[in-house]
Amino acid sequence: MTDVVVSTRSLTRTFGEKTAVDNLDLEIQTGQIYGFLGPNGCGKTTTIRMLTGLLTPSSGEVTVLGKSMPQAAEPLKSQIGYMTQIFSYYRDLTVRENLKFAAEIYGIPARSVKGRIEELLHTYDLTTNVDQLCGSLSGGQRQKLSLAATVIHRPKLLFLDEPTSAVDPETRRTFWEQLFDLVDEGATMIVSTHFMDEAERCHKLAILQNGAKKADGSPRQLMDNLQADVVEIEGPELRTVKHQLDGKPKVLSTAQIGSRLRVLVDKSEPQPVEMLRALLNTFSDLTLTQQRPNLEDVFVSATREQKA
Numbered sequence: 001m002t003d004v005v006v007s008t009r010s011l012t013r014t015f016g017e018k019t020a021v022d023n024l025d026l027e028i029q030t031g032q033i034y035g036f037l038g039p040n041g042c043g044k045t046t047t048i049r050m051l052t053g054l055l056t057p058s059s060g061e062v063t064v065l066g067k068s069m070p071q072a073a074e075p076l077k078s079q080i081g082y083m084t085q086i087f088s089y090y091r092d093l094t095v096r097e098n099l100k101f102a103a104e105i106y107g108i109p110a111r112s113v114k115g116r117i118e119e120l121l122h123t124y125d126l127t128t129n130v131d132q133l134c135g136s137l138s139g140g141q142r143q144k145l146s147l148a149a150t151v152i153h154r155p156k157l158l159f160l161d162e163p164t165s166a167v168d169p170e171t172r173r174t175f176w177e178q179l180f181d182l183v184d185e186g187a188t189m190i191v192s193t194h195f196m197d198e199a200e201r202c203h204k205l206a207i208l209q210n211g212a213k214k215a216d217g218s219p220r221q222l223m224d225n226l227q228a229d230v231v232e233i234e235g236p237e238l239r240t241v242k243h244q245l246d247g248k249p250k251v252l253s254t255a256q257i258g259s260r261l262r263v264l265v266d267k268s269e270p271q272p273v274e275m276l277r278a279l280l281n282t283f284s285d286l287t288l289t290q291q292r293p294n295l296e297d298v299f300v301s302a303t304r305e306q307k308a
């Protein structure tokens, strides 16, 4: 079944002169992890705040679990979990005390609280930290506590705002495994990120820039539909090679990655490798090879017009 859990039509939010979210149309289906991928300030948090009913849109419509937001924020509270970007638990309470507090907020019946907390402590590997004050937890432990507290009431719909910004890659991997376990149990989630590897794990994603959606689809669809070919160049003097190519017609972008220069060439060019060779005919010992696009290429291509 592919029920729509979240939809928006022309969702817009302005702050004075600033348009933080610009005519956003979204359709998010049940059982998906849906990503918002974009740089700082592109409107991810503002969008999440409107979807959770914490912020009123300037214009446009939001429907969440079949109800209009922000009017339905209170009745939907028991079905939604929101893990904010900033650690929002009490630093001078222990892990168990914070979880008890979260259980109270969500009205979990007293007889179930102890069992549910034990379950979460095990699932999120917090058993050895249970009596530790939250102020002294590591970044990774705080993140586990945040997730445990966010799902304590078994929400159907989870919003996670840059959930792994402060953790190492290993912790990030484990965290994502836990997200997929939650999806397996029936949850849908919306995750904002500026990490390509994180975005690549989402079932679908929207690329945001200056509050507007620049592209959306599954990571595979986005890579397959890229309107550019990718060519990597290896050899000496890569900085000079880059300067030679920057700004040339059909060269969409150049970026050095270690000892390689990754170049995006507009899809309208039938022979991208030959075209680049001709532009670089004064250089010797360069190796040019065409590569499969990755999500970063998609991101660069989708957001480039406004940078130019």
Ligand SMILES: Nc1ncnc2c1ncn2[C@@H]1O[C@H](COP(=O)(O)OP(=O)(O)OP(=O)(O)O)[C@@H](O)[C@H]1O
Pocket (backbone or CB within 6 Å): 015, 018, 019, 020, 038, 039, 040, 041, 042, 043, 044, 045, 046, 047, 085, 162
């Ligand atoms: N309360 C506010 N008052 C004024 N401007 C705001 C407010 N909240 C957000 N903005 C502005 O709206 C834009 C989008 O901000 P938002 O926090 O949604 O971006 P973001 O993509 O979540 O960024 P980050 O990754 O840095 O959290 C920014 O330019 C920000 O300065």
